[in-house]
Amino acid sequence: xxxxxxxxxxxxxxxxxxxxxxxxxxxxxxxxxxxxxxxxxxxxxxxxxxxxxxxxxxxxxxxxxxxxxxxxxxxxxxxxxxxxxxxxxxxxxxxxxxxxxxxxxxxxx
Amino acid sequence: xxxxxxxxxxxxxxxxxxxxxxxxxxxxxxxxxxxxxxxxxxxxxxxxxxxxxxxxxxxxxxxxxxxxxxxxxxxxxxxxxxxxxxxxxxxxxxxxxxxxxxxxxxxxxxxx
Numbered sequence: 001x002x003x004x005x006x007x008x009x010x011x012x013x014x015x016x017x018x019x020x021x022x023x024x025x026x027x028x029x030x031x032x033x034x035x036x037x038x039x040x041x042x043x044x045x046x047x048x049x050x051x052x053x054x055x056x057x058x059x060x061x062x063x064x065x066x067x068x069x070x071x072x073x074x075x076x077x078x079x080x081x082x083x084x085x086x087x088x089x090x091x092x093x094x095x096x097x098x099x100x101x102x103x104x105x106x107x108x109x
Numbered sequence: 110x111x112x113x114x115x116x117x118x119x120x121x122x123x124x125x126x127x128x129x130x131x132x133x134x135x136x137x138x139x140x141x142x143x144x145x146x147x148x149x150x151x152x153x154x155x156x157x158x159x160x161x162x163x164x165x166x167x168x169x170x171x172x173x174x175x176x177x178x179x180x181x182x183x184x185x186x187x188x189x190x191x192x193x194x195x196x197x198x199x200x201x202x203x204x205x206x207x208x209x210x211x212x213x214x215x216x217x218x219x220x221x
Contacts (some may be wrong), residue, residue: 008149033209042199044153044211053122073164087151097210 002026004100006088011106012078020073020103021084028093034062034073035087037102043087046073075105083107111137115200115213122190122220130185130216132200141168141183142210143167143175145196152199158183190220 004024012018031050035043049055049064049071061074064067073086085102092098116131134141143155154167158177158195166171174186183202187194199209 018182042212042214043210048209061192082177094156096157099152 002092002098004017004088004090004098006100006103008101009104009106011108014078014080014107014109016078017074017076018078018105020063020071022071022088022100024069024088024090026090026098030091030093032064032071033089033090033097037085037087042088078107080107080109112211113200113202115216115218118214119217120219122218124192124220126190128187128190130198132183132185132213133181134202135181136202136211137180137207138204138211139180141177142201143183143185144199144201145169147196155185167212190191193221195220200207203212
């Protein structure tokens with residue numbers, strides 16, 4: 001079966017750095033997405049990786065290792081507004097998105 | 110309209126009633142999707158449409174139907190609602206499978 005694993009919840013301190021991991025087992029691979037979802041709102045696109053390596057976008061970076069079936073989202077200089085759920089999703093061989101259950105990130109002052 | 114519009118925002122529905130959730134996009138995206146999101150389970154695909162006139166079943170299609178008469182609209186119908194269909198429903202669209210999805214603001218449905 002297809003499976004995406006990410007931690008259920010993480011806590012970090014304002015101003016710090018946090019890394020949210022995602023491992024996946026899917027039938028084929030055509031890219032990995034990270035989305036941010038604030039409570040009661042729709043998911044919004046953060047990043048897309050299709051090749052191995054690190055993609056940096058401001059305070060957020062996303063890393064992919066296809067051989068390991070592994071990705072992480074790195075958030076730097078954490079702000080209170082970064083409190084949200086972070087969803088990992090993989091596009092399989094049929095170009096369907098397979099979603100992880102999400103990681104709830106709690107930022108403390 | 111900018112992006113994807115879903116209606117209603119929320120609804121309380123008696124079990125056994127028929128309900129249609131509306132979804133309209135103005136981005137001319139070919140593909141559209143309906144998801145339900147339940148606590149601890151993440152987003153689960155109900156139905157999808159790769160282009161106008163075609164639809165397909167997702168992971169949890171039972172009890173739901175869709176139609177795609179044109180590019181912009183993708184309504185989701187619950188023929189006879191049951192309490193297990195209580196959820197938050199998101200409509201999404203994409204230009205192609207390799208690019209990000211744009212989501213509507215969601216419909217919170219409670220079946221009692």
